[in-house]
Amino acid sequence: MGVKRFNDYIGIYTKNMQYVFKIEDEFLRHVHFGDIIPLEDFSLEEIKEVSSNDSIYDVAKEEFSYHGRLRYKETCLKVEFEDGTRDLVLKFKNIILKDNQVEVYLQDDFYKLEVVLRFIIFEDEDIIARNVEVKNIGEDRVDIEKIFSFELNLEGLGFFIHNVGGHWGSEGLRFRQPINYSKVVLESRKGNTGHSNNPYFILERDATEDKGEVYFGVLEYSGNFKIVAEGMSYGHTRILAGINDFDSCITLKKGEGFKSPTVYFGYTKNGFSDMSRRLHRFIRNNIMPKNYNKNIRPVLYNSWEATLFDVKCEHQIELAKRAKELGCELFVIDDGWFGERNSDRAGLGDWYVNKEKFPKGLKPLIDEVKALGMDFGIWVEPEMVNPDSDLYRKHPEWVYQFKNRECTTSRNQLVLNMTLKEVQDYVYGFLDKLLSENDISFIKWDMNRPFSEAGALNLENRRSIWIKHTEAVFDIVKRLREKYPNVHFEACASGGGRIDLGSIRYFDQYWTSDNTDAFDRLKIQEAYSLIYPAIAMRSWVTDCPNFLTNRTIPLKFRFHCAMMGTLGIGGDINKWTEEEKNIAKKMIEEYKSIRHIVQFGDLYRLNSIQNDEIHSVQYVLEDESVVFTFLPRQNYSKSKFRIKLKGLDSNKKYKVTTEEKVYYKSGAYLMNYGIELELKGDYSSSATHVKCE
Numbered sequence: 001m002g003v004k005r006f007n008d009y010i011g012i013y014t015k016n017m018q019y020v021f022k023i024e025d026e027f028l029r030h031v032h033f034g035d036i037i038p039l040e041d042f043s044l045e046e047i048k049e050v051s052s053n054d055s056i057y058d059v060a061k062e063e064f065s066y067h068g069r070l071r072y073k074e075t076c077l078k079v080e081f082e083d084g085t086r087d088l089v090l091k092f093k094n095i096i097l098k099d100n101q102v103e104v105y106l107q108d109d110f111y112k113l114e115v116v117l118r119f120i121i122f123e124d125e126d127i128i129a130r131n132v133e134v135k136n137i138g139e140d141r142v143d144i145e146k147i148f149s150f151e152l153n154l155e156g157l158g159f160f161i162h163n164v165g166g167h168w169g170s171e172g173l174r175f176r177q178p179i180n181y182s183k184v185v186l187e188s189r190k191g192n193t194g195h196s197n198n199p200y201f202i203l204e205r206d207a208t209e210d211k212g213e214v215y216f217g218v219l220e221y222s223g224n225f226k227i228v229a230e231g232m233s234y235g236h237t238r239i240l241a242g243i244n245d246f247d248s249c250i251t252l253k254k255g256e257g258f259k260s261p262t263v264y265f266g267y268t269k270n271g272f273s274d275m276s277r278r279l280h281r282f283i284r285n286n287i288m289p290k291n292y293n294k295n296i297r298p299v300l301y302n303s304w305e306a307t308l309f310d311v312k313c314e315h316q317i318e319l320a321k322r323a324k325e326l327g328c329e330l331f332v333i334d335d336g337w338f339g340e341r342n343s344d345r346a347g348l349g350d351w352y353v354n355k356e357k358f359p360k361g362l363k364p365l366i367d368e369v370k371a372l373g374m375d376f377g378i379w380v381e382p383e384m385v386n387p388d389s390d391l392y393r394k395h396p397e398w399v400y401q402f403k404n405r406e407c408t409t410s411r412n413q414l415v416l417n418m419t420l421k422e423v424q425d426y427v428y429g430f431l432d433k434l435l436s437e438n439d440i441s442f443i444k445w446d447m448n449r450p451f452s453e454a455g456a457l458n459l460e461n462r463r464s465i466w467i468k469h470t471e472a473v474f475d476i477v478k479r480l481r482e483k484y485p486n487v488h489f490e491a492c493a494s495g496g497g498r499i500d501l502g503s504i505r506y507f508d509q510y511w512t513s514d515n516t517d518a519f520d521r522l523k524i525q526e527a528y529s530l531i532y533p534a535i536a537m538r539s540w541v542t543d544c545p546n547f548l549t550n551r552t553i554p555l556k557f558r559f560h561c562a563m564m565g566t567l568g569i570g571g572d573i574n575k576w577t578e579e580e581k582n583i584a585k586k587m588i589e590e591y592k593s594i595r596h597i598v599q600f601g602d603l604y605r606l607n608s609i610q611n612d613e614i615h616s617v618q619y620v621l622e623d624e625s626v627v628f629t630f631l632p633r634q635n636y637s638k639s640k641f642r643i644k645l646k647g648l649d650s651n652k653k654y655k656v657t658t659e660e661k662v663y664y665k666s667g668a669y670l671m672n673y674g675i676e677l678e679l680k681g682d683y684s685s686s687a688t689h690v691k692c693e
């Protein structure tokens with residue numbers, strides 16, 4: 001259906017959703033978001049102030065609020081005009097309705113400033129996208145002090161907002177928080193998304209996995225973001241999202257414009273599970289790089305936990321041979337191969353091959369990896385420099401800095417001023433050289449510290465650094481992808497610090513977390529799965545006791561956990577016993593037989609260790625399904641569990657295989673009675689394959 005107009009009411013439609021707003025001279029009034037209702041039925045009353053202290057501007061449910069007049073609520077836009085005026089008065093000018101797009105043109109009453117509010121409709125996907133463009137159509141400078149892409153006003157109070165907290169190694173701590181007569185702020189001020197709050201919102205009042213109304217939105221941005229939920233005294237709830245206004249400013253000179261990042265949002269009556277599946281499909285098909293989003297992901301080996309910085313050609317070749325024997329398809333050398341990089345204290349920025357570790361360069365290793373039939377990948381951290389490096393000694397002026405302030409190091413490193421053309425050229429240049437001189441298929445792009453002393457004296461508006469940094473980084477990745485379309489990229493920022501829609505537009509996968517403990521991972525991966533698809537979630541099987549938690553977990557459990565995303569091995573496999581290697585071979589083979597279901601299927605969270613004894617996740621792709629089940633801790637003698645499956649066809653007959661046990665049941669049976677599993681002992685786990693016969 002796309003778009004409909006009835007008088008001043010505009011209806012935006014997807015398959016199952018309707019979004020309605022009304023055009024008035026000074027207000028764009030939000031009317032409805034949810035199920036489809038005849039547009040002709042809507043008739044809004046005139047907005048009235050509550051008192052002289054409660055203006056119509058605060059009472060109104062606006063589509064696009066801005067700083068001006070008697071507005072004290074959170075707003076989407078704040079500007080300063082060159083003459084010092086810091087007040088906007090936007091009037092409706094025009095609306096352009098297309099099949100899958102609505103553009104509303106607003107213009108300041110006096111100043112030459114135009115705002116375009118844009119909705120893009122993904123009808124079949126049941127997703128609406130929204131962004132805002134601000135254009136300076138006059139002669140004088142305009143400073144944008146705040147720009148949010150998204151605002152939604154929901155009738156009533158009593159909503160809960162969901163997001164995650166956490167820190168390095170504990171990404172994705174889920175929380176649910178009430179929104180009362182106050183604000184809840186989710187944000188990053190670190191320069192990247194970081195390991196704590198993530199740029200999305202989920203709002204509900206009583207939703208569960210499969211039932212209840214859920215409003216959700218994800219911001220396509222990989223920098224300082226801000227999401228504000230506000231419970232209004234006038235009986236409604238607002239949610240706004242965009243670029244963080246903290247220390248931020250964008251200058252528009254004559255004729256210049258700025259487009260805010262896009263928010264993809266939706267509504268469902270069928271709980272979190274429906275929301276997740278819709279987002280997974282949408283992100284896979286509409287956001288992720290098109291030249292790789294339909295490809296099966298290889299099983300990877302990464303040598304980081306095995307060697308740390310102690311990488312040596314011969315030893316890496318040994319690891320590559322073992323990795324091949326186990327069934328790996330991509331061999332990745334991590335940190336430590338370049339410059340004087342023997343620890344995190346030196347060498348970052350010096351992107352030449354370390355001659356002691358690789359006397360004949362990378363070629364012997366790459367040749368061996370290729371001869372074994374695997375692809376080769378390599379780690380880089382292009383945005384950073386160690387003060388103890390040739391690069392820093394030559395170009396101390398290339399890092400972010402303020403006059404009269406010492407630069408604060410973190411992990412012994414500083415952040416390069418990526419807004420400088422010469423730094424961009426250097427970074428692009430070394431990567432271009434690396435990729436053109438070597439047969440490399442995969443780049444792990446790391447970023448191991450947030451910004452400090454974020455000074456870029458080269459910028460006309462210095463507070464635009466936060467925005468310009470990420471733009472510069474992603475522009476380099478974009479250019480490299482164009483030149484090397486067969487090279488794939490992983491976004492890593494000390495683990496999951498760059499998990500967002502902004503990065504997955506240019507990268508093919510995320511490194512989910514440096515925490516590779518399979519028990520913690522169940523929670524980290526569950527939180528991840530709320531929004532992001534399994535195909536982009538790299539998970540490794542590593543050694544025990546785990547370096548972070550000191551926990552020892554059976555290899556099978558570790559495999560099953562990592563098999564719920566794109567499988568990788570990150571242990572010191574030279575030291576694995578024959579028994580471990582045999583288990584690994586078998587499980588990698590099993591993963592290869594079901595990975596299409598995991599990577600391209602629909603995900604159902606059946607049980608969660610957040611509130612159950614067991615944790616189980618099911619993936620369904622057409623006539624096939626796979627269910628992973630985990631029992632971290634056995635309770636008394638209980639070892640039998642019955643799990644009802646989802647997403648199958650009631651009328652079809654399925655072959656059910658759990659290890660050696662094989663039987664046939666109808667979809668109706670599997671979904672209403674369930675599969676019966678025996679899980680005995682702490683950290684037992686299983687994978688059940690269900691296939692239509």
Ligand code: DGJ
Nearest residue numbers: 304334335492494495514
């Ligand atoms: C942080 C990453 O998350 C790790 O996987 C590893 O690549 C190290 N950096 C290397 O320094």
